[in-house]
């Protein structure tokens with residue numbers, strides 16, 4: 122007899138069409154939201170939206186401009202407080218009131234506009250806001266930084282993710298290429314985001330080669346067991362790396378599809394409203 126999880130995976134492979142939006146089998150979502158609402162004056166940016174991120178998966182979130190993808194991601198990462206709805210992390214209800222709350226819970230977000238200090242080194246950027254202090258009285262009373270430890274850990278993290286084309290951990294971030302900067306940002310998120318990593322358009326500003334590196338990096342992070350939410354307008358990138366695709370439309374989750382069951386043009390048609398979810402495999 123198959124294990125229930127296997128049976129479900131088999132069912133999913135054979136069934137085709139939109140996948141179970143609430144995830145696969147009996148697994149509990151790592152991050153789950155129900156009934157989220159966020160209004161900005163007369164605009165309803167998130168309109169009774171549900172969301173599920175399953176353990177170990179790369180979940181792409183796609184949608185037209187203004188569909189509310191960023192607003193959704195902000196609501197589950199503490200960057201905005203939803204007006205209504207609930208969020209669970211590992212099955213426990215959470216109410217983040219700031220990005221720091223979410224970070225403390227293991228959710229790291231890499232925004233399109235990278236929040237880095239260009240003049241500071243790679244190591245300093247990786248530890249920005251969470252600097253390590255020297256042990257004992259020097260750290261506690263004199264707030265002295267433990268630079269050797271930060272440099273060592275930064276080097277380890279970059280090596281783990283295959284980013285050691287970056288030669289010098291003390292190099293200023295402004296001297297790196299766009300792809301390398303994005304790499305450092307993802308490495309920073311992977312170093313501290315123990316539960317969930319959210320990437321907002323990580324390849325938008327990059328060339329072909331640099332995008333490739335970042336896509337590989339995303340897969341490396343996944344291989345380490347950390348689930349990823351990937352917001353992207355780049356359909357080939359989404360279809361290359363995503364396990365499931367959350368299609369967002371008019372402030373809510375329209376459907377969730379399996380990239381192997383749907384064409385890119387149908388995904389775009391769903392996203393823009395040119396096609397209804399039931400038409401995909403009708």
Ligand SMILES: Nc1ncnc2c1ncn2[C@@H]1O[C@H](COP(=O)(O)OP(=O)(O)OP(=O)(O)O)[C@@H](O)[C@H]1O
Nearest residue numbers: 161164165166184185186187188189190191192193
């Ligand atoms: N801080 C804000 N104040 C007012 N309106 C906002 C704010 N943030 C988002 N909105 C509005 O909410 C809606 C959803 O925006 P959001 O940025 O979440 O969409 P998106 O899907 O991420 O778009 P894009 O793909 O263009 O980045 C838009 O109509 C936007 O103008």
